[in-house]
Amino acid sequence: xxxxxxxxxxxxxxxxxxxxxxxxxxxxxxxxxxxxxxxxxxxxxxxxxxxxxxxxxxxxxxxxxxxxxxxxxxxxxxxxxxxxxxxxxxxxxxxxxxxxxxxxxxxxxxxxxxxxxxxxxxxxxxxxxxxxxxxxxxxxxxxxxxxxxxxxxxxxxxxxxxxxxxxxxxxxxxxxxxxxxxxxxxxxxxxxxxxxxxxx
Amino acid sequence: xxxxxxxxxxxxxxxxxxxxxxxxxxxxxxxxxxxxxxxxxxxxxxxxxxxxxxxxxxxxxxxxxxxxxxxxxxxxxxxxxxxxxxxxxxxxxxxxxxxxxxxxxxxxxxxxxxxxxxxxxxxxxxxxxxxxxxxxxxxxxxxxxxxxxxxxxxxxxxxxxxxxxxxxxxxxxxxxxxxxxxxxxxxxxxxxxxxxxxxxxxxxxxxxxxxxxxxxxxxxxxxxxxxxxxxxxxxxxxxxxxxxxxxxxxxxxxxxxxxxxxxxxxxxxxxxxxxxxxxxxxxxxxxxxxxxxxxxxxxxxxxxxxxxxxxxxxxxxxxxxxxxxxxxxxxxxxxxxxxxxxxxxxxxxxxxxxxxxxxxxxxxxxxxxxxxxxxxxxxxxxxxxxxxxxxxxxxxxxxxxxxxxxxxxxxxxxxxxxxxxxxxxxxxxxxxxxxxxxxxxxxxxxxxxxxxxxxxxxxxxxxxxxxxxxxxxxxxxxxxxxxxxxxxxxxxxxxxxxxxxxxxxxxxxxxxxxxxxxxxxxxxxxxxxxxxxxxxxxxxxxxxxxxxxxxxxxxxxxxxxxxxxxxxxxxxxxxxxxxxxxxxxxxxxxxxxxxxxxxxxxxxxxxxxxxxxxxxxxxxxxxxxxxxxxxxxxxxxxxxxxxxxxxxxxxxxxxxxxxxxxxxxxxxxxxxxxxxxxxxxxxxxxxxxxxxxxxxxxxxxxxxxxxxxxxxxxxxxxxxxxxxxxxxxxxxxxxxxxxxxxxxxxxxxxxxxxxxxxxxxxxxxxxxxxxxxxxxxxxxx
Numbered sequence: 008x009x010x011x012x013x014x015x016x017x018x019x020x021x022x023x024x025x026x027x028x029x030x031x032x033x034x035x036x037x038x039x040x041x042x043x044x045x046x047x048x049x050x051x052x053x054x055x056x057x058x059x060x061x062x063x064x065x066x067x068x069x070x071x072x073x074x075x076x077x078x079x080x081x082x083x084x085x086x087x088x089x090x091x092x093x094x095x096x097x098x099x100x101x102x103x104x105x106x107x108x109x110x111x112x113x114x115x116x117x118x119x120x121x122x123x124x125x126x127x128x129x130x131x132x133x134x135x136x137x138x139x140x141x142x143x144x145x146x147x148x149x150x151x152x153x154x155x156x157x158x159x160x161x162x163x164x165x166x167x168x169x170x171x172x173x174x175x176x177x178x179x180x181x182x183x184x185x186x187x188x189x190x191x192x193x194x195x196x197x198x199x200x201x202x203x204x205x206x207x
Numbered sequence: 208x209x210x211x212x213x214x215x216x217x218x219x220x221x222x223x224x225x226x227x228x229x230x231x232x233x234x235x236x237x238x239x240x241x242x243x244x245x246x247x248x249x250x251x252x253x254x255x256x257x258x259x260x261x262x263x264x265x266x267x268x269x270x271x272x273x274x275x276x277x278x279x280x281x282x283x284x285x286x287x288x289x290x291x292x293x294x295x296x297x298x299x300x301x302x303x304x305x306x307x308x309x310x311x312x313x314x315x316x317x318x319x320x321x322x323x324x325x326x327x328x329x330x331x332x333x334x335x336x337x338x339x340x341x342x343x344x345x346x347x348x349x350x351x352x353x354x355x356x357x358x359x360x361x362x363x364x365x366x367x368x369x370x371x372x373x374x375x376x377x378x379x380x381x382x383x384x385x386x387x388x389x390x391x392x393x394x395x396x397x398x399x400x401x402x403x404x405x406x407x408x409x410x411x412x413x414x415x416x417x418x419x420x421x422x423x424x425x426x427x428x429x430x431x432x433x434x435x436x437x438x439x440x441x442x443x444x445x446x447x448x449x450x451x452x453x454x455x456x457x458x459x460x461x462x463x464x465x466x467x468x469x470x471x472x473x474x475x476x477x478x479x480x481x482x483x484x485x486x487x488x489x490x491x492x493x494x495x496x497x498x499x500x501x502x503x504x505x506x507x508x509x510x511x512x513x514x515x516x517x518x519x520x521x522x523x524x525x526x527x528x529x530x531x532x533x534x535x536x537x538x539x540x541x542x543x544x545x546x547x548x549x550x551x552x553x554x555x556x557x558x559x560x561x562x563x564x565x566x567x568x569x570x571x572x573x574x575x576x577x578x579x580x581x582x583x584x585x586x587x588x589x590x591x592x593x594x595x596x597x598x599x600x601x602x603x604x605x606x607x608x609x610x611x612x613x614x615x616x617x618x619x620x621x622x623x624x625x626x627x628x629x630x631x632x633x634x635x636x637x638x639x640x641x642x643x644x645x646x647x648x649x650x651x652x653x654x655x656x657x658x659x660x661x662x663x664x665x666x667x668x669x670x671x672x673x674x675x676x677x678x679x680x681x682x683x684x685x686x687x688x689x690x691x692x693x694x695x696x697x698x699x700x701x702x703x704x705x706x707x708x709x710x711x712x713x714x715x716x717x718x719x720x721x722x723x724x725x726x727x728x729x730x731x732x733x734x735x736x737x738x739x740x741x742x743x744x745x746x747x748x749x750x751x752x753x754x755x756x757x758x759x760x761x762x763x764x765x766x767x768x769x770x771x772x773x774x775x776x777x778x779x780x781x782x783x784x785x786x787x788x789x790x791x792x793x794x795x796x797x798x799x800x801x802x803x804x805x806x807x808x809x810x811x812x813x814x815x816x817x818x819x820x821x822x823x824x825x826x827x828x829x830x831x832x833x834x835x836x837x838x839x840x841x842x843x844x845x846x847x848x849x850x851x852x853x854x855x856x857x858x859x860x861x862x863x864x865x866x867x868x869x870x871x872x873x874x875x876x877x878x879x880x881x882x883x884x885x886x887x888x889x890x891x892x893x894x895x896x897x898x899x900x901x902x903x904x905x906x907x908x909x910x911x912x913x914x915x916x917x918x919x920x921x922x923x924x925x926x927x928x929x930x931x932x933x934x935x936x937x938x939x940x941x942x943x944x945x946x947x948x949x950x951x952x953x954x955x956x957x958x959x960x961x962x963x964x965x966x967x968x969x970x971x972x973x974x975x976x977x978x979x980x981x982x983x984x985x986x987x988x
Contacts, residue, residue, distance in 0.1 A: 029635035031678040032665035036715035040671030041620055041629075043827050070827045072717065079825050104671075111621045172553070173619050175569065190560035191568045195619065196553030199829030 038104035043198060045069045046168075047098040050153070052091050068200050071102060084203045085166060087135075090157035094140070096150045097121065097168075099198070109149060116141075118173050119197075120181070121148025125167030127204050128185045134159040134206055135166070137184045146182055155206060162206050170198035244289040246311050247798075252281045252297060255321040255646065259451070264299035264322065297322065317742040317796070324599075344691075344700045344735035345430030345749035346792040346805045348372075348849075351423065353902060356949060357936065359983055360465040360474045360498075363397075363419045367445065370427050371863040372805060372847030374882040378412040379969045380470075380503045380976050381515045381544045385415070386966070387429060388807060389843050389867040389881045390442025393758050396432075397445045400523075400536055402590050402608035403436065405636035405662065409676075409760040411968060416540045416586035416612060418519035420463070420476040420496040423450040429805060429847075431751035431788040433731040434702035437658055437685050441753030441786045441811075452490035452525035452534065453482035462986045463496075469979035470513070471573065472500035486526070493522040501575040505974040506961040509571035512545040512578050530596045540586040545577040550972045551619055554829025558772040562924045562971050579625055583615040600647050604656075606640040624671055631667035632676075636660065653690035659683070664759070666714075675766045676759050677714030677721075683707070696739035700749075703732045708756050712763060723763075727756035727783050743796045750789040757781040761815050761836045771968075772923075774824050775817060776835045784838075785812040799853040806846045814841035814871075816878055819921045839873040862888040868917060876920050883915035883926070883965050889934075901940040902949075908934045915965040924971050927963035932956050951983035 046068045052060040070080035087093065099108040112119045123137045136154045141147045148170075174181065174194030181192040248268060252261045260281025267274040268285050270293050275283040290312050297305040302322040309316065348370045350358065358366035364375040364383025375383040376391045384391045397404040397415050406416040419425065428444040436444055458481040465474040476496035483489035498517040502509045521538035549567040552558040561568070590608040597603055615628035642656025662681040666674040689702030706729055713722045733751030740746055764777040790807040815838050822833040849863035864886035869878045889908030895901060910933075915926040936953040959978040963970040 029637070029661075029663045031663040031680050031713075034666065034674075034678045034714045034720070035668035036718050037668065037670060037673050039673055040624055046827060068827055080827050108621070114622055172621075173548075190557060191564075193549070193568050195551055196557050196829055198827055199554055199556060200827050 040101065040104050040106060042101050042103060043099055043108055044071050044102045045098075045100045046198060046200060047100075048085065048168075048202070049096045049098065050085075050087065050093040051096075052088075052093050054092075066202060068202065069102075080200070082200065082202055084205055086205045086207060087153070087155050088207050089155055089159065091155050093153045093155075094150065095137075095153045097148065099170075112147065112170075113143075113149060116143060116145050116147050117176065118194075120146060120171050120174060120176060121151075121184070122169045122171065122186055122189045123148070123151075123166070123184050124169060124187065124189075125165040125201060126161075127164040127166040129187060132159075132161070133185075134161045134164055135204075139184055146176065146184075148184065151184065159206065164204040164206065166202040166204045168198065168200050168202065169196055171195070172197045244287065246288045246290055246313070246316070247284050247286045248288060248293065248295065248309065248311060249282070249284050249317040250295075251317075251319045252277045252283065252299070253319060253321055255323045258321075261299055261302075261322060264297055264302075267296045267298075269294040269296065343428060343430070343432065343435070343749075344698055344737040344747050345428060345432070345733075345751070346747065346790050347426060347428050348803070349424055349426040351425070353938065355423070355425065356983075356985060357938070357951065357953070359420070359463055359476070359985070360467065360472070360981060361419070363415050363417055363425075363445075363447070366419050367425065367427065371803070371849040371887075372429055372845075372865045373427055374865070374885070374966060376411065376880055377964075377967045377969075378414075379510070379513060379547050379550070379967070379973075381500075381513065382412055382414040384408075384411070384413075385445055386882060387427060387443035387445075388809065388845060388847075389869045389878075393439050394442040394755060395445065396436050396440040396443075397447065398436070399447055399538060399588055400449055400590065401592065401606060402588060402610070402638060403660075404586075404588070405610050405634065405638075405660075406584075406586055406612045407614050407632055407634060409758045412546075412582075413584075413614070414542075416542075416584055417447055418496055418517075418521070418538070418540055419447065420478075420519065421449055421494055421521040421538060422447045424448050429807070430735070430749045430790045431731075431733065431753040431786060431809075433751065433753035434687050434689060434704040434733050435654075437660070437704075438683070438706050438708070438729070438731075438753075439755050441755055441784070441788070442809075449492065449494075449521070449523065450480070452492060452523060452527075453480055454488050454490055454527050455482050456484040457482045460988050462984075462988075464984040464986075465981060467500070467979050467981045469976055470500035470503045470515075471575075472498070472981075474498040488527045489525070490527075491522070491524045495520045499575065502571060502573050504573075504977050505566070506959045506977040507570070508567065509573055510547050510973055511567065511569065511571040511574075512548040512576075512581070514545045514575050514577045516543045516577065517541065532592075532594045534590075534592045536588075536590045536592070538586075538588045541584070543577055543583050544581060546580040546582065547969060547972060548578070548580070548619075550969055551580050552772055555772040555823070555831060556829055558923060558971070566973050579617045579619045581617050583617070583628075585611075585613045587611045597643075600645050602644045602646075604640070604642050604644065606638075608636075608638040610634075610636040610638075612636075627669065627671060629670050629672045630675065631670050633665045633667055635663045637662075650694075651690060651692055653688065655688040656686075658685040658687070660685075673716070673766065674714060675764060677712040677723075677763050679710060679712040679759050681711075681759075682709045698737040700735045700737075701733065703730065705730050706754075710756075710759070712759065714763070716765070723779055725762070725779070729754040729756075729783060729785070745794045745796075746792070747794075748789070748791045750787065753786045753788065755784045755786070757783065757815055757836075764836065767831065772831050774831045774833050776833065778836050781815055781836060781838060782813050784814055786810070800850070801852075802848075802850040804846070804848050807844060809843040811841040811843065813838040814878075816871075839871045841869065841878065842872050843867065843869045857893050858890065859893070860888070860890045862886065870917075877917040879919040879922060880966060880968075881915070881917065883929075884913040886911045901942065903939045905935070905937045908936075910934070912964065926965045927970055930960060930962035930964075932960055932962070933958060946986065946988040948987075949983075949985040951981075951985075953979075953981045953983070955979045955981070 048066045050064045066083040066085045068082040127135045138152045139146045140151045171194045174192040178192035252264045262279045264277045266283045275285045277283040295307045364385045367373045367385045374386045377383040407413050426446040432440045432444045461478045463476040478494040480492045496519045501514045503513045518541045523536040525534035588610045592606045594604045612634040614632045616630035618629045639659040646652040660683040665678045685706040687704035691700040708727045710725045731752045735749030737747040762777045762779045764775045788809040792805045795802040817834045818837045820833045824831045845867040847865040851861040853859040866884045869881040887910045891906040893904040895903045914929045934955050939950045941948040956978050961974050
């Protein structure tokens with residue numbers, strides 16, 4: 008009987024220990040590090056001598072609370088001029104965690120690539136053409152050259168910009184900035200935004 | 208209108224049942240035509256106290272001067288008897304002798320004898336290991352012996368598919384959740400050696416944290432068992448039980464070695480069991496298993512990043528004297544598993560693109576490497592159990608269980624974030640059971656008890672992702688009583704339980720602390736009966752009410768479900784689900800024929816499900832579909848059947864299958880992810896001669912799965928077409944001295960058939976596994 012009593016005593020102690028030792032921790036707010044809240048397109052017009060013409064013009068798409076809140080992002084209308092050449096740079100940021108994501112994309116340049124789709128770029132009569140012009144020479148799309156057709160009759164169009172992550176850059180066709188079948192190269196979309204375009 | 212439909216459906220089942228009854232009667236009449244002196248007395252010997260089989264009891268038929276010794280399952284047969292009246296005596300050390308007079312007319316005679324322990328304190332008292340058999344009047348099926356051996360190397364969900372009425376809800380080939388009669392996750396319960404397994408079972412891609420190797424028997428209770436096991440056991444219970452610890456001096460080691468060609472899988476398991484020769488009644492067991500596999504091959508390509516690495520341990524130490532029993536048990540489950548890279552889609556457009564392609568875009572290659580996305584899960588379970596015999600018929604039981612579950616999920620992220628889990632949950636669970644059993648010989652027996660569950664869930668900070676579910680503390684108290692009355696061929700059982708649960712949650716949303724305090728309470732009850740129509744034919748029926756409080760994810764989910772292109776939103780105002788399950792089973796155990804037929808109806812009030820709202824969220828990342836947790840009245844019903852027949856001494860066949868219907872009766876449509884109708888049948892040829900009891904047989908089997916025609920209104924892709932798979936297996940048992948060697952060779956998906964299963968969430972992204980050849984070696988020494 009004595010051993011029985013002892014066993015139950017030990018059991019009681021163990022149980023009370025375990026019960027007091029586990030209460031859930033106080034929650035801690037998390038900064039969503041992955042989230043992209045702001046995408047800015049910077050256009051710098053340049054002439055035949057590659058000299059800049061006029062001021063840098065910028066257009067933004069922003070979704071300050073991220074995906075979960077379900078509010079639609081606000082997206083600026085992009086306005087470009089017929090027959091002009093622009094250097095387009097893309098700036099990606101997370102305003103919640105105050106993070107520069109452009110730098111992260113450049114660090115993992117072998118895993119990221121932008122594609123430029125929608126009526127602005129797809130098809131023979133598309134008003135815009137795009138060529139990758141990243142300083143490192145890789146095909147990323149953080150910097151590129153956008154040319155607006157001189158003779159286009161299109162005034163309104165859609166610029167769809169997709170950022171692919173973890174794709175196979177050697178997949179046949181993946182080097183085309185207007186690659187419609189980009190999903191076939193694998194990976195997933197980190198960004199998929201459509202900017203309305205007005206051509207003046 | 209609805210009632211009429213329901214009655215019509217039920218009538219279908221009744222007719223089916225009548226049909227099977229007719230077949231049974233026919234079979235019975237066939238078997239009765241046996242010659243006069245080729246009759247046999249068959250029986251089963253079990254402990255009165257816990258229904259455990261008794262091995263090596265001595266049976267003597269006085270008039271025939273012939274006897275037999277019961278085998279490890281307690282079964283015995285005395286053959287070559289003429290019809291007439293016989294006196295049977297049964298003797299077993301430490302137990303009272305049984306003397307019975309039987310009238311032998313046909314070859315279907317079979318009887319169960321319960322042996323009662325002799326008065327305690329005598330020199331001859333035999334102490335036996337304790338494993339409480341499931342004493343329920345509801346439908347129960349078990350996986351053990353050869354069948355369990357055949358399933359070795361598979362995860363719990365896959366193994367249990369061998370039981371009719373059980374299927375899996377899976378995410379690829381490495382994550383499989385068992386489904387009983389269309390219910391899974393929080394609607395069924397898994398018991399790891401008597402402790403309810405508490406992991407993050409709410410997630411569709413969260414597999415049960417348990418190693419099937421620790422069991423020597425896995426039992427599925429198909430009825431509502433809330434009274435016995437607590438809330439959530441509404442769809443059924445899975446009991447994963449190790450063998451009882453030895454109480455005599457002995458030592459046995461069991462080694463399993465398994466290799467599979469698909470995924471180049473290797474699996475090793477070792478169990479060592481011993482009984483002390485110094486201290487009588489002291490025994491222990493130690494078990495460990497390890498598994499490694501790489502990318503799975505589907506017909507024509509490899510599924511990238513589908514490797515698994517698993518390491519499991521379990522051990523127990525027990526002491527039994529005639530009055531007191533104590534057992535300490537610990538189990539560790541650890542897994543690292545890769546998630547098919549292509550299943551991590553960024554948005555709805557990505558998901559639609561891969562669905563349209565039907566399979567991953569790349570052919571992939573073989574690799575053991577496990578990259579992001581991946582899961583890392585560790586589950587610790589410790590228990591202390593003790594019982595004390597207050598008197599001959601009263602037993603006091605105490606059980607304490609401690610569990611710590613850690614779940615880390617890694618996503619494909621940018622830069623250093625790849626090293627950081629995007630979901631990191633730590634869940635502590637304490638359970639205490641205190642109950643008394645009373646057993647009186649062939650009269651009343653019962654259990655009364657209290658059960659406490661305390662749970663604390665924390666999101667480990669630093670993930671860089673707003674947690675999907677809040678931190679919470681849960682406390683549940685249950686008080687219950689069950690009584691069973693047995694008289695002759697009839698057993699009647701009833702039980703009642705009351706539960707009270709409190710839930711406190713806390714989380715930050717947009718830097719703002721949000722807390723909630725909720726409580727739930729409910730009564731549940733059941734009434735069941737079992738009737739032995741003849742020694743071979745048993746009918747049981749059980750009606751049970753059950754309830755389930757809403758789970759934390761159903762109340763508070765708020766976020767993106769990766770790979771499903773879905774935003775899932777909880778509802779803190781959800782009410783508890785209330786279910787009523789009526790289940791009937793007819794069992795026939797003949798000399799050559801075995802049949803089991805189960806039919807059930809299960810209406811559920813306030814069934815909680817994830818409903819597409821028809822809205823989409825547009826974000827910078829693209830478009831997502833919005834789902835909300837909502838409630839509706841549901842009706843589940845269906846049938847399971849399983850049968851086998853020995854055509855000759857060499858050739859035998861089996862057939863099993865199940866049909867489940869799950870309707871949303873409010874909306875008059877179907878719930879998603881309910882298993883399609885299926886049939887599994889096969890033929891075996893046994894090479895063994897009559898006098899050689901060792902297995903030496905080859906089996907050809909065929910699995911037929913219908914297209915799920917009862918589809919929900921919305922799904923990303925239509926249900927895949929019906930498919931047929933063929934499998935071949937060969938099993939041989941050899942003896943090397945006193946040691947036993949079992950060899951098994953299996954070919955699964957013999958023709959490398961390209962198929963998709965409706966119950967696999969990865970059917971959106973890929974075809975299922977192709978041919979797999981497995982070699983299984985089991986050595987007992």
